[in-house]
Structure formats: C-alpha cells, structure tokens
Amino acid sequence: MDLNTLLQRAQNLTNEAKAEYEMPQVERTLQQVLQATTDLHSRVTQSSNKDIQAHILLGSKGIDLPKLTQKLEALNARKTFEPVDVVGADTDVCTFLKNERENAILSVIEDTNKNISETVSKQKWVNLNSTWNEEKSRLLDALIGPSQNFIDLQRLPEHITLDPNVPISRCLSPMELIYAQELRHYNELLLKGAHRPNLVQKFAVLTSSFGDDRLTDMWSTVAAVTQVNEPLHSDPIKARQQRPEFVINANSCLERHYKIYMCTLVGAAHSSNCYQLVRAYVTNRFSTQQTIGLVDTLEDKPLWPMVYYSLRCGAAEAAVEFLHEAGPSYEDFAQVIADRSAGAVNSRTETQLKLQYANKIKNSTDAYKKAVYCLILGCDPNELHGEVAKTIDDYLWIKLAMLRPGDAAGYGRLQSEILEKYGEKHFHASNQTDVYFKALVLVGLFEASIELLARNGQSVHAVHMAIALHELGVLGGARSVSQPLLSIDIADPQPLRRLNLTRLVRLYAQRFERMDTTEALNYYFTLRCLRDPKGRNMFLTCVCDLVVGSGALDTSIFDLIFGQRMTDADEEVPGGVFRQFDCPEFDTNTTASLIAEELVARGSFEMAVRLYELAGNYNLALKHFNILLAQVVQLSPQEGSQRARLRDEANRFSRLLAALRMDVEPKIRGSFALLQLLLVFFDLHHEGKLVQALEQLQRTKLMPNTTDDVEGCLTTIKKLSGEVIKVIPDVMVAAMDITLTQYNQLKPSDTCSSNQLQLQLEKLRVRAKALSNLAASMPFRMPYETNKRLMQLELMMH
Template sequence: MDLNTLLQRAQNLTNEAKAECELPAVERTLQQVLQATTELHSRVTQTGGKEIQAHILLGSKGVDLPKLNQKLEALSARKTFEPLDVKADTDVRTFLKNERENAILSVIEDTNKNISDSVSKQKWASMNKTWNEEKTRLLDALIAPSQNFIDLQRLPEPTIVNPHCQPSSCLDPLELVYAQELRQYNELLLKGSHRPNLVQKFAHLSQNFGESRLTDMWTLLACVTQISEPLRSDPIKSRQQRPEFFTHAKSYLERRYRVFMCSQVGGSYASNSYQLVLAFVSHRFGAQQTIGLVDTVGERPLWPLVYYGLRCGSADVAVEFLREAGSSHDEFAQLVADRNAGETNSRIENQLRLQYANKIRNSTDAYKKAVYCILLGCDVNEVHGEVAKTIDDFLWIRLAMIQPGDAANYGKLQSLILEQYGEKYFNARQQPYLYFETLALTGQFEAAIEFLARRDDNRAHAVHMAIALHELGLLGGARSVAQPLLSIDIIDPQPLRRLNLTRLIRQYVQRFERTDTSEALHYYYTLRCLRDPKGRNMFMACVCDLVVDSGVFDTTIIDLIFGQRQSSDQDEVNSGLFRQFECPEFDTRTMAALVADELATLGNFEMSARLYEMAGKYNLALKHVCILLAQVVQLPTLGGSLRERLGQEAQRFSQLLASDSIEVEPKMKSSFVLLQDLLIFFNFYHEGKFNAALDQLRQTQLMPNTTDDVDVCLANVKRLSGEVIKVLPDVIVAAMEIAQRQYKQLKTGTGSSLEQSQMQQLRQRAKGLSNMAATMPYRLPNDTNRRLIQLELVMH
C-alpha cells in the first residue's frame, strides 16, 4: 500500500468521525505525530514502567500522586521513635497521705474563707445600719416636707463627759408644763380610767401661757375637732365625707367675727344679735358708702344687714330683716330659714338661681350678690372682694357655700389654699399663725402641724397638737414610720397629706431623752399603737433604741429604765421607769428581751446577758456569759476588767443554779460549770498556787496525769461545747508550765529517791499532755504546739 492510498483512507476515517459525533477535530500532520510519539517514548524510557503504572492506577482512583509525595516528604519520624521517660512505681501510702492532708487543708481554707466572708458581711451590715441611722437623724433635722431621702455620711465623734456631773433638764418651762399634762393623761389611760379629750386639755392649758395667738390656735383646733362620733376608719378619707369639720370651722369664724363686731360698736350689744347687726351696719356704712346698694329697710341697706347677720352666725336675724323689707323678699327669707333648719326647698332654690342669672349677677349691690352666692352656691370661683376684706371673710364665704357631703368643693378649697396660694401668698414666714389657722380651718391638720414644726419656737406646740389629734383618731398618719415627715399618698383625696407622727416625736424627744428620760418614755408611749417595718411596737422600739444608743459601757439608762440590780445574793431589782407602762400587750420582761436581742446583735454580750436574765431567758443569759468567759478565762484578773466583772456574774449564776432558782438546759449548765472551774483554775495558776490549781483541774477530768488517761480525757473533750474547746489550748499550756516549774524545783533539790520518783511522775504527766495535744481531734495553734515541745524537752 502506497502512501497515497494510506492518506486517502485516513481522510475517509476523518470524515466518518465528523459525521458520527461532534468532537473537536485535531489536525496534526504526520511530522507532528511522529515528533509527539518520540517525546512520549523518551519520557517513558526515563521514568520507568512501574512508576507509570502507579500513576495510572492511583490516577484512576482520584489520587494526586505528586501532592501525596510532598506530604510524605514533610513527615518527620524523629520524635515518634524517641525513648519514653521511665516512671517510678506509685506509692499508695504516700498518695493517700497527701490526699488526706490536701483534704484537711482544703477544709481549713474553705472555713477561713467562710469566716472571712461572714465577718465582712456583718461588718458591712453594721456600717450600713449606722449610715441609715445617721441618714435618718439628718432627715429628721430637715423638717421641711420631702419625698426623697438624702444620703449623707458622718463619722462618729468621741465625747468626754464628767461622770460626776448630773445632767440638767433640757426642757424649758413651757415644754415642762406640756410634759406634765401628757404624763397625767397617760397615767389615766394606764389606770383604765375614762379617756379625756386631750385637745381640750391642752387648749385649757394654753390659757396659762400668756400668749393670745397661741391660745387662739388651740381654741381653733379644739373647735374644729368637736365631732359627734370618733372616727373609726381612715381619718383622711372620713374627713372629706363628714360635714362636721367645715361646719365647725364656719361656726368658729362666725363667733370670732361676732367678737370683732362687739369690739367695734361696744359690748352692750353682745346679748342682742338684732341690735348688734343694726349698730355695726350703721357704724360701718355712712351716706357715701351706701351708693350702689339697691334695697333698704328702715333707712339702712338691706343686704349688708342680711350678710352681717349671716356672718355673725345669726341666721334668724337675717330672716327678720328680710321679712321687714316686704313681701318681695319672702322667698329668700324662706330659703334662709330652711337652710338654718337644715332643710331644702328645690322649687325656691331653682327660682332664685334663675333670678340671680337674669338680674342679680350684674347688680351693683355686692352684698346682695354675695348673699345669693353663699346660699345658692352660684359663681363658686367669685372672690367677692368688695365684701370679703380679710382671709377670714374669704374662708367663711367659701365654707358657707359648701353643702354637706360636697367633698369635691371642699377638696377644691383645700387645693386653693395649700397648692395655688401656698406659703408665699400668705407670707407664711412673717405670719406663721395666719397660715396655720388657714390650713386648720380647711381641715388640713397634717400640713398645718408640719408647717408649725419647722420653727423652733413653735415645735413644742406642733408636737402636742399632733399627739392630741392622734389620740382622738383625727390625725392622718403615714403608712410607714420610715416615710418623710410629710408625705403624699396617691390613694388619698387631693391635696391632703399624711404626717409621720413617729418621726415628729422622735426628733422632738431626742433632745432631752438622756436628761429627762421619764418624760421621754411618756412621749414614746403615745406611739404604742404604731408598728415599725419589723412589726415591733413603736413604743418598745423607741425605748430599745434609747437604751442601745446610750453606749456600750453606760449602764445609767438601763438602770433607770429597768431598775438597778441589787447584790449578787439577791435576784430582785429596784422598780424601773418602764414598770409603770406594763399592760397586757407588753411588760418589763418583754422589753428587756427586745433590748437584749438588739444588744446581742451589736456584740454587747455583757449587758445582753443581764437583760436576758431579767427577761427570764436564762439559757440565753448563760450562753452569752459562756461566750465572754471563753475569751477572758485564761487572762489574769485586773481591777475593773471584764474578767473581774464576769467572775462576779459567774458567781451569781452559780448561786442561782445551786438554789434551783432557775432552769437551764443540761448542756448549757455543764459548759458554764466547766468554764467556772477553769476560771478558778487560772486564778490559782496566776497566783502561783499550783497544787490548788492542779486539784481544781483534776475535778474537770479534762487533762491526763499519765499517758493511760489520754483516752478518757479525749472522750470527755469530744462532748464539750465550742466555748470550752476554745480554752483547752491555754489549759494544756498552763498544765505543762505547772509541771515544768514543779520539775525545776525538784531538780534543784537533794536528788533523793522520792524526788526522783516525783520527777518521773511529772515527766509522765508532760508526756500525757503532749500525747493528748497530738491526738486531739482539733487543730491546736502552732504557738501552743511549739510551747509544749519546748517545755517537755526542758524536763528531759
């Protein structure tokens, strides 16, 4: 076959391939095919057949052999086949010992951490309480009303007082008269006698003060608080619904104006209201002053006669003037008569209101307009400036327009006085009595008392006004004793406030509660019906704070309130001030227990133990005595020290226990007896009476004489309380020192066989003490262990 035939067949094959499938055509010449074949042959010859087969095999499985070669080359076998460190065999005994010690150390560390956290928590709680008390004291000093507490801090300042100097009374003569009157009132209550009206008693007392404005204030308060039945519900809500408060205020203004009218025309008209009104109108209105007055009767202006007849509380005189004026005023005369009798006539009232709207409203007679508005309630916001020349006139007109049960208009009048006009309008700083009377006449007793209490010269009057109203059940007290002096309750009718009586009394009594404690207790007794946030009776809480704040070492207040205890062989006490207030709700025992709990919380265990004994809680009394004994039993006795006082107290309780006068728990009794025995032991020890000390120690059966006694002593130790256990390290050291000193004395002797035997017994005792210290289930201090080892080595 020649080349042409071969070329033709190749072209045919190419055409067939194009026709069968759409593959890209590869156009190579024979020279190019030959060159590619030569290159492939040379590359296969150089790399080798096996490698090619490997490439083909792995490539068919999806493995990229060149990348695999790179990864294999990066691997290093240097670290893989290095020899391992030889590990020693585990020592099980050492491992368990380490685990046990680590567990003990972990418990000790956790205990120390818990103790530290507890101490820190108690410290911050005490500081927070001190700060809150100081904050309350400062808030009490800021007497003005406030809704926000002021957070201020102050460090305590030490004060040195001469103990031989008797304090003088801090009450001035006026305050002392108030205090004596309150004492008499409380004594009547404590005896179960009929409760007098304290407002009336103080009002009668104020007449002796020689100050007319003060007498007027008490008279006003006594007048407006004369209610037919005592309030048994919330005073704030009842005050708006009951008409007695504004009707009595209106009557008071009428009586006071009648006195004014008599002063203008002479006292001879006081008994005849008709002649009084005629004379007053004639005196007040001249020929020029009657211009604009539309009606007359007997050559005198009619409507001023009617107005002043109503103004001085003589409605029947006003009716008489209207009837004298003619039949045209019969309807109005009937209206006045009906109102005076407490009746209503809707037909006449509607006709007169229509008449007022059509004619009277634009009349030039200001008195006629005022009388119509007063009786018909027209134009409530009208000031009537031509008629009402004073605040009393304005208040009387507004109070006369209020109908019984009309709480809305009564509340509007209160808001007008307190909120819209306020202190600035009345110039309250320069005229405090006027503003007080205005508030009191509108039934705002709490705001009036709080305003009066801001001034030092009026604070005593304000306090006793608040106490008197509280005893009558008329004072709107704060919801909580922790609230500011004057507060607003959102559920109360506007704009009435609530007065914190507790805060007011405490800030008043703080000044003299140390010098006049008896009077202070009577003031605190007025708070007996109130409760603090903890639910405690406020009288008892105030007395408790008085005792606690008197100081840690000052027992004067305690002796004064609870009575001074007699000698140790007597368990009776002199009668204290608190005994006069005993009642079924509380007595001296309850009060003593409350104070003792508070003192124990503050860490004053010595006084708390005494008060617990007075309260009959002998277990708690012995508990705190034991706690204190555990702290000082090992110390030497010094004159006037805590240890000396506790020794006397322990002797007293021992006598009580011996005589079966008190009952305590057996465990508490055994702890106390052991601590007292150890107290006697250390007394002998510090006095150098070693034989007596050892005899006392043998009675306790706590320390061994030989190594054979260790197990018995350890069994006794495990039954001890925590207070006794705290003393054991000092007892062991003291017993070892006694043995060492006796050994030293014997060693300097003649060396006889008896002395050698005694020295051997002392070494046995020292060995027993060391063994006991080593095997005790409690960790002893390091100093104790070191001291024991030193003393024992000296004896060998």
C-alpha cells in the first residue's frame, strides 16, 4: 500500500467521524501537522540546551519567558555617571542650575577617576621597569663569558650557627691579601700626589713570590708588552693599532725569552756574547743530516740558520757579523739588516733584494734563508714558515717582525687570526690557559686575555691585571657599566673588544666588602673615573650600594666607613676609613652629601639622615628625619621597631639642638619640636594615660577644646609643614577617642552630682563638636576613613 492510498483512507475516516459524532473539527491535515512538527523540531534543535532548560524551568513557575524577554529589551537603562540631559529653554532656573551642578560633579568624578587610573598605571610601570632593571643588572653581573650567557645561580640561604668565642676570619686569601695591600699602597701614593708607579710592574714583581712559574710568566709578558712611557689619555682601543710600541715590545719580549731558552741549552757562559751563543746553539742543534737543503755555509756551519737565530734572540749585530764573514756577496743584505736595526730604510737595495727573492730564493730549499728574507723585506706575509716556526712563539715572532710601523691593517689581521680564526679550541685554552693568554697579550688583545682568565677560574689575577692596565691607560673600557664583561663596539677596529672593568671589580670585591670593607673601598676607588648611565661616579655608587645593602639596623659598616656619629659631648669623634680618600675630587663631606642624595632617591632616609649630618648639612638631616618620624609617630610603641629607633634618634637630636651643636632653620626646628611632642602624646595615649596625653596635646595648640578655639587652631595648622600636616588626621582621631573614653567613664559615675555630671558631659560634647568642626574646616582634604571615624565617635556621645 502506497502513501497516497493511506492518506485517502485517513481523510475518509475523518469525514465519517465528523458525520457520526459531534466532535470538534480538525483544523489541520496530517501534512500540516507533519510540517509544523518539522518546524518545531528544527527550532528546538537549533537552540541550546540551556535555553530549553530555562524555558522549562520558568514555564513550570508560570513565567512566560518570551514575553519577559520583550519587556527587558524595552528597558533603556542609563549608564552610571552619565551627564544629565540638557534641559529645554522653558526650564526654570533652579532646574537648570541643578543639572549644571550635577554635571560638574560628574565631570570632576570622571576626571579624578581618569587621573587616578593614569597615575596608578604610570607608577606601576615605573616600579616594574625599576624591578626589571635591577633583575637585569643582577643577571648581567652573573655573566662571565662574552656570549655564553652563563649565569651564576646563588645557593639558597642556609641557617648557620656561629660560635661567638671564635674570632672573625678574613675573607681574603693570603695571595689576595698581598694584592690588596699593594693596591692600597698604590692608592695612598696617588692620593698624596706622589709620582705614580707602574702598577703592572709592581704586580709583576709581587707575583714572583707566589712560587707559580706560569703566573710569573704571564705577568712578565703583560709587563713587557705594555711598557709605555706615560699613561695614555686617549681612547686605548682607537690608538692601539696605530701605535708601534706594542709590536716592538712584544717582539722584544719573545726575543728575550728565546735567548734565555738558548742559554739553557748551551750553557750560561755564552749569555754575554750573542755571537758565540748563536754559533754554539746552531752547532748543538744541527747535525750533518739536518743541514741537507741548506744552501750556504760558514766554516762548515749553515749560514742562514745562524742569521735567523741571531735575529730570533734579538742580536741583529751578530747576524750582520755572520753575513760579513760569509763574503762580499752578502754585503747588501747585511747593510739592510743594519739599516733596519737603526730605523733607516734603503729602498733601492730592498727593491733589488725583493726581486732576487722572487726570482731565486722563493723556491729555494733553504727554509731559513726564505724566512730571513721575509722577515727583513716583508715578502710573502701569508707564508707560515712551518719548517722554521715550530712553536706558537716562533710563529708570533715572525708575524710581528714582518709588520712595519703603522701597519694597522696587518696588525688587525694577525689579531683576527689568533682570536677568531684559531681561537680557544685550537690552543686548548681550557687546559692551557696560560699559553692562549700569552698569545692574546702578545698581539695586543688585552681585554680578551683578561676575560679568558676570569672565565677559567683565575679571576683574582684577571681583576688585578685589569686594574693595572686601566691605571696605565691601555685597557679598553666598556662604553657603559651595564654592558657584559666583554663586548664588541661596532665603531672599534676589528677584532678588538672592550672590557667592563666595573663589572669585573664589583664581582670580585662584593665577596668581601662586608668583612674586609677597607680593602673593598680601595678596589672601588679604581672606578673613580668611570660613570654610570645616569652620570654618577661609580666609586660613590659602589659606596652607596654598600651602605644601603648593610641595612638601617646594622650601623657597623657605616661607622667604619664614615666614622661614629656626633654626640652631645664636647670631644671630637674620629672619622672613618673614607677620609683616607680625601682629595680635591673626593672631599668627605661633599661625598657624604652626594651619597645621601642617592640614598634619598632610593628611599633609604635613615642612612641619608646620618650622611647629611656627617656632611654638616643639618637642615636636610633634620628635614628628612621629620619625614621619617611623621610616618611612625601615630603607631603604638614596640621595642625594636622603627618607631623605637626614631624615638631614640629624636631624643639625640634634641640634646644636640639644646647644646647648640646643630644650626637648623627655625621652621624645620619647629616641625621637629612639634613632632616630638606628638610622639610623647601618642605614647601616653597608647598607654592609657588620658589626662597626661591631653595636657601634652594642649601644648601643641593644634586641637580645640571649644568651638571658639577652631579658628585659632586652623591658623596654626595652616602654618605647619607637610610632614606635620600628615599626622593631623591621626591626632584628631586620637583626641576624639580620648574624649569618648572620658565621656563613657563619666556617664555612669556616681561621684558627682547630676548638674556637675551634665556640665562635664556637655563640656566633652562641645570638645567633640569642636573637633568635628575643625575637621570640616580643614584647608586640605581629610581622608574619608578619618571623617567617618570622627562622626561615629561623636554620635556615640549623643
């Protein structure tokens, strides 16, 4: 049976039912019912389950959700603080003024909220930037490599129990202490204006007593290469490749070392006669088989090895003598060597010899002859001369000897080869630090050599080498003290680096700055010529960080550096160790003021007060002390708290002022005296001594007893400084609280008659009313909580 037949029968049944029974007529056919069901199903499935559940829940409670939704959409809620609509022209004046007043209030509220939001956002970002800068500085201080970003993670603090009977040991090892004493002696000579000694030479002599041959060799190499007549005042990096002294000194150093080596092989008897020394060395070194390929001889000995080793040990006159003995055919070459040694140049003869080298000698089997021609004439600068140069010292000597004065490009290429082409891996620097260090120093890469030592566990020597070279004026310092230990400046000649001396010294001295403070100050004094990004002197900045880091409770470091504080006694108090650095650039009083300003900027007012007092600036000392005292004067007294410390300081200042040991402006002195009275008032208030507290408060003349006293108190308050004004709200609350306490104590009293009781109660109510009137008449905005508290306390008396 198909669907059409089924539909027809259903319609017939419907007609029969209509005819036989009086039933309501069906308004929809089956097709219409099917279509309506499909539409309803599609709407239900498209809506979310939450909407369906909401319809069912609200429908069960008799709520028509669609109709409710239409009502809610019809509502037009006005936003909070939306300006009132402008009234029409026919509105009366009162309504217009009311709307204007409401609009003005709303605009003030909106502007205030906007300003507060902007201020909070600005302070948040300033605080965040400051925090990140401190964290960045801490991380950069831990970087000890040029690019590896190695961070020295500090261990977590551990609880250590110290035996008070055990004497405090020094943080410096015996070697470090010897270094520190030598540096202190150098600073003393410098501050006295005496002749400045060569600190590199001083340290080089000092290290010979350590018993370490490698260390002695490294220091002697640094001392030999950096021999300059006087400290350099120009940028060392810019001038290094232009100055021939470093090349000449490096060559001389290598020649002296090789001469010592030759003497150890053939005996010290020939050390005074280079001619005999070279002959004996060549005889010892070359056997009959080893002379194969050597083209020229002198008395059965190879000629060119004798010439080469004469030059290698710095005996050019011996080389000339050997060539003269060899015959007249070598006279031209001997003359060129003599001219070179004397600093003269014979261009014609050298040109002829260069042609001779290109035509014959370049392909000769005598490696020593080729090496000598290249050394003297500068031929084939890229030739390695591997048959002659067996060690790194030989290689460097040949390369340096081939450089001509002022050849900055050739000097730079040699530096790039040692630092970048070969590098630490080629020299096995992790196991042979001294070898690579000497190679870097000999080619004038002082900064990279010092960084190598600092990175390989020899920071104590690296620090003192850096300080000595800095005092000599040959160390390339970083552009900014916030840069990594070793940095590259794109404006510098390649491949020179810059060393951050500030970071190196501070990392070294921070280990013992609290235990050996005097020695640490001597190290920080070496940074006196450097500035931080804000233009502050790094010596003063380091001292400031040391004082701030010690904390306000620990005054031992402060007393050690700046001396003990002044007392009300007549005797003089000796100064601290900082006075040994007194000079035209660093006067103790001026330095104390500068450090105090930095401490104020950091928010460390307690130490700043001490330094201002030390500098004799008593106005600023007492002014900042008033700021500190105003923040804690209303707190309850507790032993060991900041308020207790400031209370003792206030008593000390009072004694000094009474003894006329301090000259302070009257306004600052008046503020201090008023804060001290309030300090005693709050002490009595917290102790429950209400009568004495009120007597103390009446001495200040700040709070009224009657409404007639309000104007007088307002006049007094308007003359106060900002520090005292900040305390006024707390004083008013305390005065109202005392009034309420006395009111509650009198109210149930039976000791006086009813009239007397009412008079006293009324007197207290009048005082409370006067305090409320004073709060309402203040020339500045009172805190909301203060006004609320005053109203609550006053209402409790009615």
